[in-house]
Amino acid sequence: MSSVDSNPNFSLTDLIDRDLRFHKLKEKLSEHNQNSKEYLTALYNAMPLSGHVDYPVFLEQQAVPVPGSRRPGYSPTYRNALSPDHLVSSISPRLATFFDIFNFTTERCPENDCLGARVKLDETAKWGSKYVFETYSAIQERSRNLGSGIMTLVNFKRKQAANCNDFIVSLLSTNRKEWIISDLACQAYSLPNTALYETLGPDTSQYILNITNSPVLILSKSNLYKVLAILSNLNDLSTLICMDDLSSDELAHLNGPLLAGSINQRGERVSVLTFKQVEEIGFDNQVPIIPPTADSLYTISFTSGTTGTPKGVLLNQSHLMAGVTFLLSNIGIPPTKNGKQPYDMCFLPLAHIFERMIAAYELAVGAALGFLHVADPAVLIEDLRVLKPDFFCVVPRVLTKLEAGIKNAVQGATVPNFTKLVARKVLDKRLVTIQSREGPDNSILNHLVYRKILIDKIRASVGLSEASFIVIGSAPISSDTLMFMKSALDCGVRQGYGLTETFAGVCLSEPHERDSGTCGAIAITTECRLRSVPEMGYDAEHDLRGEVQVRGSQVFAGYFKNPDTTKEVLDGEGWFSTGDIGYIDSRGRLSIIDRVKNFFKLAQGEYIAPEKIENIYISSCPYLTQICVYGDPLKTFLVAIVGLDLEAITSFLHQAVPGLRIFHGENLINALNDKPEYRKELLKMMNSFVRGLQGFERVNNIYVGVEPLKVSDDTITPTLKVKRAKATKKYENVLKALYEEGSLIKAEKL
Structure with missing residues (x-):
């Protein structure tokens, strides 16, 4: 079949039921009523799917071309060898959304540990030697209280009915229990959410909050005052929910002198509450849950991208379920x-x-x-x-x-x-x-x-x-x-x-x-x-x-x-x-x-694909953590900005370059950049690792650092892709100096 199946709801249980290769698994599961708690629990425990076929045979052919799928200019269409005739969309008809899945897990194992962290010992500054967890049932209750509180607060300010869920919730924090609880709260009320990266700075946060018209932001205390600094530029934000506890004095200061007269463009008063306060409001004002459907919008995930404005990727519950x-x-x-x-x-x-x-x-x-x-x-x-x-x-x-x-x-x-x-x-x-x-x-x-x-x-x-x-x-x-x-x-x-x-x-x-x-x-x-x-x-x-x-x-x-x-x-x-x-x-x-379209031409007319070259260096040389390859179209060779794993490479450099033995840490980095003869040895090592590159594709001079490319200075994305234009601009003078210094290895056989 060369096109997507006409049945978009083909489940994992359907695959096991219909594919003869899984007949033993089907027989085992048939001891229970299909889609019952016992059946699905047994299914979970029986995974992975590859454990129910001839595994050595599967290893030799893990994906297969679909018959009749060849077209000019394309490869055949490939599907996983475990399901070559159907694309699977979900686990079971019973589990259509992640709201269903989390409730099912809570039903199966309500007292299981769910979310946890180490906590400070009483009256000491020391952290406990064990993780302290809240159970699935406790997290389910907290998430529903939080969701009910968000609905109550936002709709009270908007003068809407308490069950109105036509808004987007924003999150800004490092990983912690409250992040997951907030996500689960959104799902309980079919509220889409979006997450802001702490590292991308105020301009990106402002853009996302405004384009989503988000009225509520759940954030850590460390980010609270950063957001307050751009509050006047946020059109719709009216409720800030702090994940950390705040004293009554702090809350009074925030909601009093600091936010006195703060009104958003909708005419709504801006206020700060703590996470616990919102849970209490939700507990006291129980808004009935609004379960999502498979087509409900789950999240808008903004990609930072290597160029241009962040794009908001629309992901539904169905996409989340397929991923799980x-x-x-x-x-x-x-x-x-x-x-x-x-x-x-x-x-x-x-x-x-x-x-x-x-x-x-x-x-x-x-x-x-x-x-x-x-x-x-x-x-x-x-x-x-x-x-x-x-x-x-x-x-x-x-x-x-x-x-x-x-x-x-x-x-x-x-x-x-x-x-x-x-x-x-x-x-x-x-x-x-x-x-x-x-x-x-x-x-x-x-x-x-x-x-x-x-x-x-x-x-x-x-x-x-x-x-x-x-x-x-x-x-x-x-x-x-x-x-x-x-x-x-x-x-x-x-x-x-x-x-x-x-x-x-x-x-x-x-x-x-x-x-x-x-x-x-x-x-x-x-x-x-x-x-x-x-x-x-x-x-x-x-x-x-x-x-x-x-x-x-x-x-x-x-x-x-x-x-x-x-x-x-x-x-x-x-x-x-x-x-x-x-x-x-x-x-x-x-x-x-x-990567497509990532190429330029050197002076001798050779086309260069920098991302391919970067991938080969990174995947070949274990001492590198980053590399940004650059080619001046008026020159005949490549230069690069290189990030080193200092802990890993120090021993190698001390052995390979006697003059470097007295240097450690930042002093070692500075010595490399100061002395081309030292960098030459490092570059020779780098090039000795790589295979599959032609001579003109190899780097001829380098500038090194521990982390020369950072998310915070917008030279890489949070997923570590190089923002080439920004990186080139930042290191414009360095790249010019590398070319003025010339190739360190042009006399060497590359």
């Missing part, structure tokens, strides 16, 4: 849990759709979500050691820092030479095993020797002693890093691909494949194809390389108040053009290799 279905079909509750509740650290920003998808899946299966005790990534390892999550979702930068920390710990100056030798031997043996076989290493040697000697100690040191796999997404990463982490932690590493417009992931690699670096097969909810891009040399028909296009139940409804841009990327047949250049391998797995 994709993850449920792919990820099983770790068998080591033996029926116990799994735990996870809610670490990546909830303002980004990746973490919202992960959090939704975890709440669906009854997992517990822990949060950092302070909003600082520096405490991550400390909190991981306390929480001991069963799985962990990260971006490449976090994983490379974990890699550097592990390497330094086992090879540090204070470690005896004998111990270093043993550690190297164990990690080398583990790496050989991983690269020579598919699946987890269940050998006696691994469990009784390697785990006891080294691996269990490494896992405990980084707080991942219970982790069965790690999920990584958002940006390219070195295959060497992926293989090392699989070896050092003896757990699966799963790389994903997706966009805000697809409700995060639509691909996820298998955890224990012998090769790393692909994003895995397309989801059972989605189909994909590649479009030829001849101006960039990509031929989808013959080489399976081209722009990735996707279609299915996870693909968004359009951009908020932006029909023209919607038409540019969503065609009449429902295909979404992602702008990413991908490659589909013989197993049906997708790899992202470039």
